[in-house]
Amino acid sequence: MQKIFLPIWVVALFFTVFSACESDKKPSSKTTVPPKVMLPNVNFSADSAYHFVQKQVDFGPRTPGSTAHKACADWLVATLKEFGGEVMVQESEVKASLGGKVPMYNIIGAFNPSASKRILLTAHWDTRLVADQDVDESKQKEPIDGANDGGSGVGILLEIARQISLNPLQNIGVDIVLFDVEDQGLSDTEDTYCLGSQYWSKNLHKPNYTAEFGILLDMVGAGDALFYQEYYSMQYAPHVVKKVWDVAAKKGYGSYFTYKNGGGVTDDHYYVNKFAKIPTIDIIHHSPQGFGKFWHTHNDNMKVINKNTLKAVGDVVLTVVRMEDVPAM
Numbered sequence: 001m002q003k004i005f006l007p008i009w010v011v012a013l014f015f016t017v018f019s020a021c022e023s024d025k026k027p028s029s030k031t032t033v034p035p036k037v038m039l040p041n042v043n044f045s046a047d048s049a050y051h052f053v054q055k056q057v058d059f060g061p062r063t064p065g066s067t068a069h070k071a072c073a074d075w076l077v078a079t080l081k082e083f084g085g086e087v088m089v090q091e092s093e094v095k096a097s098l099g100g101k102v103p104m105y106n107i108i109g110a111f112n113p114s115a116s117k118r119i120l121l122t123a124h125w126d127t128r129l130v131a132d133q134d135v136d137e138s139k140q141k142e143p144i145d146g147a148n149d150g151g152s153g154v155g156i157l158l159e160i161a162r163q164i165s166l167n168p169l170q171n172i173g174v175d176i177v178l179f180d181v182e183d184q185g186l187s188d189t190e191d192t193y194c195l196g197s198q199y200w201s202k203n204l205h206k207p208n209y210t211a212e213f214g215i216l217l218d219m220v221g222a223g224d225a226l227f228y229q230e231y232y233s234m235q236y237a238p239h240v241v242k243k244v245w246d247v248a249a250k251k252g253y254g255s256y257f258t259y260k261n262g263g264g265v266t267d268d269h270y271y272v273n274k275f276a277k278i279p280t281i282d283i284i285h286h287s288p289q290g291f292g293k294f295w296h297t298h299n300d301n302m303k304v305i306n307k308n309t310l311k312a313v314g315d316v317v318l319t320v321v322r323m324e325d326v327p328a329m
Contacts, residue, residue: 053155061143064102085109115173120214123153124182152221197268201275214280223306228262237279
């Protein structure tokens with residue numbers, strides 16, 4: 001993803017103009033009380049999600065074109081199939097700013113594929129070719145583990161797939177799309193990140209594919225994670241942000257999901273919104289100060305991953321999915 005924040009005055013201006021959104025009416029210093037609704041019981045396992053993150057890291061850095069990259073792709077396909085997904089792989093070759101021409105595998109798992117109403121859940125699964133933010137300059141040209149930046153979102157989605165296999169969907173379908181070649185860009189060059197989502201959004205895996213809404217997970221496993229309401233998410237899908245953050249508040253995860261306004265991040269969801277026209281939000285560990293001291297460094301390893309954070313995010317997203325899976329009135 002292109003980790004560039006909009007200036008804070010731009011963010012402030014946006015939320016002033018769009019003050020009709022309920023979450024923007026209240027000062028950030030006050031606690032927002034979500035509406036009283038009954039939430040479905042879910043059984044998201046943090047231990048299982050952690051295992052799925054560890055499994056990815058065990059392959060080694062999943063840099064596009066590497067042996068680890070292909071091995072992990074094969075495992076992701078097999079795992080989604082094991083959990084009952086109808087799986088396809090969108091293959092192409094793209095020119096990455098880091099690594100040159102590389103193979104790209106967007107991996108799509110459809111659950112309850114016959115349902116017309118669909119929810120899109122996404123994450124990226126590749127890892128960065130260089131550790132350009134590492135304090136050790138001698139290691140900056142080495143690839144990173146990407147336990148959090150890549151691995152955590154995928155781990156949560158695989159556990160959601162497992163839970164769907166245990167308790168199948170009845171009235172909606174869920175499409176898990178794992179984007180490739182997300183993290184091989186240059187921050188000073190436009191549109192060089194998120195190559196997999198750019199490709200998918202312009203070449204949908206099924207003709208005229210659409211979904212009610214989408215949720216992107218990115219860097220969602222660190223112990224100190226705090227999820228602000230990201231600018232582009234609020235621009236394109238404020239109703240989805242409200243839905244997700246209200247569920248988080250009601251379930252007691254307000255320490256992770258803050259109603260404060262965050263900066264803009266050019267992440268996979270930006271291109272899904274722009275080209276595929278599916279209202280999609282980004283749950284991402286970020287703040288106006290940055291993305292955490294481990295971002296794009298060799299410290300992005302399993303030591304960063306915290307089961308409580310995995311539980312919070314997975315519990316919220318799975319709850320939102322189950323809330324949608326109700327019979328039409």
